[in-house]
Amino acid sequence: MSQGKSRFSWSEGQAFNKTVNVTFDGELQSVPAGISVAAALLGHDDGHFCRSAADKEKRAPYCLMGICFECLVEIDGLKNRQACLEPVYEGMSVNRQQAVMEEKNEENL
Amino acid sequence: MKKTYDAIVIGAGPSGIACATELAGKGLDVAVVDEQAGPGGQIYRNITGSSAAQQKILGTDYTDGLELVNAFSSSAVDYFPQSRVWQAAENGAVYFSRNGVSQQLRAPNLVLCTGAMERPVPFPGWTLPGVMTCGGMSNLYKDSGLVPSQSLVIAGSGPFVWLVSEHLLALDVPIAAILDTAPLKQVFPALKQVSGAVKRLDFMMKGVRLIGEVYLAARKKRVPIYRNVTELQAQGAEKLERVSARAGKKQLVFDVDTLLVSEGIIPNTALFRQVGCSHRWDPVQRYWHPEVRGEGQTSLSSVYIAGDGGFVHGAKSAEYKGRITALHIAKEMRRLSTVEYDEQLTPVRKQLDRELFPRPFIDALYAPRRDLFALDDETVVCRCEGVSAGRVRELVRQGLTDHNEIKAIIRCGMGPCQGRMCSAAVLELISEVSGMNPANTRQHRLRPPIKPVSLQELANAQLGEEDES
Numbered sequence: 001m002s003q004g005k006s007r008f009s010w011s012e013g014q015a016f017n018k019t020v021n022v023t024f025d026g027e028l029q030s031v032p033a034g035i036s037v038a039a040a041l042l043g044h045d046d047g048h049f050c051r052s053a054a055d056k057e058k059r060a061p062y063c064l065m066g067i068c069f070e071c072l073v074e075i076d077g078l079k080n081r082q083a084c085l086e087p088v089y090e091g092m093s094v095n096r097q098q099a100v101m102e103e104k105n106e107e108n109l
Numbered sequence: 110m111k112k113t114y115d116a117i118v119i120g121a122g123p124s125g126i127a128c129a130t131e132l133a134g135k136g137l138d139v140a141v142v143d144e145q146a147g148p149g150g151q152i153y154r155n156i157t158g159s160s161a162a163q164q165k166i167l168g169t170d171y172t173d174g175l176e177l178v179n180a181f182s183s184s185a186v187d188y189f190p191q192s193r194v195w196q197a198a199e200n201g202a203v204y205f206s207r208n209g210v211s212q213q214l215r216a217p218n219l220v221l222c223t224g225a226m227e228r229p230v231p232f233p234g235w236t237l238p239g240v241m242t243c244g245g246m247s248n249l250y251k252d253s254g255l256v257p258s259q260s261l262v263i264a265g266s267g268p269f270v271w272l273v274s275e276h277l278l279a280l281d282v283p284i285a286a287i288l289d290t291a292p293l294k295q296v297f298p299a300l301k302q303v304s305g306a307v308k309r310l311d312f313m314m315k316g317v318r319l320i321g322e323v324y325l326a327a328r329k330k331r332v333p334i335y336r337n338v339t340e341l342q343a344q345g346a347e348k349l350e351r352v353s354a355r356a357g358k359k360q361l362v363f364d365v366d367t368l369l370v371s372e373g374i375i376p377n378t379a380l381f382r383q384v385g386c387s388h389r390w391d392p393v394q395r396y397w398h399p400e401v402r403g404e405g406q407t408s409l410s411s412v413y414i415a416g417d418g419g420f421v422h423g424a425k426s427a428e429y430k431g432r433i434t435a436l437h438i439a440k441e442m443r444r445l446s447t448v449e450y451d452e453q454l455t456p457v458r459k460q461l462d463r464e465l466f467p468r469p470f471i472d473a474l475y476a477p478r479r480d481l482f483a484l485d486d487e488t489v490v491c492r493c494e495g496v497s498a499g500r501v502r503e504l505v506r507q508g509l510t511d512h513n514e515i516k517a518i519i520r521c522g523m524g525p526c527q528g529r530m531c532s533a534a535v536l537e538l539i540s541e542v543s544g545m546n547p548a549n550t551r552q553h554r555l556r557p558p559i560k561p562v563s564l565q566e567l568a569n570a571q572l573g574e575e576d577e578s
Contacts, residue, residue, distance in 0.1 A: 007239070007366050009258040011162070011250070011280055032253060034158055036146075039253035046348070046366070048238045053524050054495040058347050060238030062492075062530075064245035065151055066144050067226050067377070069525035069561075070236075070492065078209055080525065080561040084248075085191070087146045 005045040022092040031088055038071050038083040050097035072097050114138045116218040117203050119194050122150020123424045124416025125222030126181035127431030133184040135439040140187045140214055142205050148178050150224055152424045154251040166276050195558035197384050199409050206562050211570040218438050223377045225417035229530045230372040231488050233342040239349025243273040243371035256280050261367035262352045264341050266291035267475040269371045271320050278326040285363040288338040288354055292478050299473035306470035343368055374421045383555040390548035395477050405434035422468055429461035482537035491531040493524020505542035512553040528553050
């Protein structure tokens with residue numbers, strides 16, 4: 001399941017008999033059922049989750065408990081979802097949130 | 110759908126589920142609203158879904174929660190998981206977002222069981238992907254069994270550093286170094302509080318044993334442990350590549366892509382500040398906490414606190430506090446006579462007292478060290494808006510000593526996290542530059558919605574007809 005790009009791996013003795021299919025930025029992946037989107041994305045590759053609102057710096061989860069808002073992703077078209085609080089489900093589509101600017105522009109319109 | 114209850118409990122950690130189970134057992138109508146997908150909070154996260162291997166690594170501190178969670182699951186509580194509370198009000202209204210839809214519930218009693226969070230401490234490079242809290246790592250493992258496969262550094266002070274080190278060593282995770290940032294000299298002032306601690310030698314020995322076992326396991330695996338560590342830095346372009354620090358005269362450098370940090374645990378007060386509860390400054394642990402009386406009463410008559418959200422005392426204490434608050438509410442709602450109340454309260458109160466004996470010692474031993482917030486001007490304080498310590502200092506020098514005013518000018522605390530990550534540091538900077546005692550400063554307030562809700566969702570909100578506006 002891990003693509004070898006991640007700095008994490010699923011620990012041994014961890015039996016996942018069920019998996020679900022999700023897409024990360026359009027790439028189809030099979031991930032263990034029941035885990036959070038944050039865990040799925042961290043286990044998938046070494047990338048970031050979003051870019052900071054102000055500096056556009058790459059960001060990834062810091063707290064993994066709903067406090068830091070550094071894991072914001074777009075899930076099935078809904079922006080600003082906290083990946084650490086959302087469990088994966090079959091057919092879920094997750095996009096890294098690059099478009100903080102777009103939202104700001106929308107606000108300004 | 111049901112909209113009104115006798116009590117609404119916010120948070121399904123040990124205090125919330127203990128409180129709700131007790132309330133339901135007394136025949137009260139109870140709703141529990143929680144962010145997570147399952148009950149247990151951070152400490153007992155995913156306990157019913159965890160594997161035997163996970164339970165073995167995490168030990169009895171984790172599996173102790175099973176009974177509590179099972180009792181909650183078989184109680185008559187209306188449970189709303191995956192629900193983000195974005196506003197609560199003194200009149201008993203609770204607004205939350207679930208599956209992209211907002212709704213409102215009401216009750217004459219609100220019990221806020223928001224729990225604790227890691228103290229956010231800025232240092233150079235802390236925003237780089239690859240820098241995470243020890244608690245975050247622990248959650249990741251509980252949630253999914255995910256563990257780091259490449260070399261990492263663990264840095265910080267407090268019991269959590271040792272707990273996570275113990276787990277990762279047992280999991281054979283390659284650890285480049287453990288950096289203990291607790292100053293050795295802090296043992297001496299803590300000794301003043303030792304009289305309470307000796308009443309709980311079992312608890313103290315557990316801590317000593319934990320640290321001893323980590324040292325032993327680390328030696329076996331040739332993982333160096335450095336003490337009195339300072340000048341922690343995360344370096345890299347776009348992600349963590351290197352960790353540097355100083356231990357005495359020795360300059361340390363580690364090429365790693367994961368750094369786990371922890372500088373203690375503080376109450377998560379965001380919701381209390383939004384509701385408008387009075388707070389008090391704790392000068393030892395240096396955090397604001399809601400004012401709380403013996404049975405969880407706050408400055409607002411309809412709002413109660415149970416658990417670490419009021420003051421950090423750990424999971425067992427949280428459970429007992431939850432029960433005590435439930436008994437108090439049941440008495441107030443006339444479901445318990447005074448005699449029954451006293452009878453049922455006494456044993457729980459005894460259990461709680463026993464848990465609290467060693468806390469003043471632990472709090473003093475792991476108090477934030479004096480230079481914890483002695484930040485370089487360039488260090489980013491507000492992660493969301495990229496505001497540096499230097500810019501905050503500039504404004505304080507101009508006479509601003511209110512985080513709310515500073516926010517209005519340089520957006521520090523205005524991003525998605527609404528100051529959850531920066532307010533501890535901003536307060537210390539205000540105090541450092543102005544010389545003010547933090548207790549005399551104005552606290553950073555949160556305005557609703559305190560969780561991201563789209564305008565579309567607010568427009569479609571199912572907030573009930575009796576909503577006054």
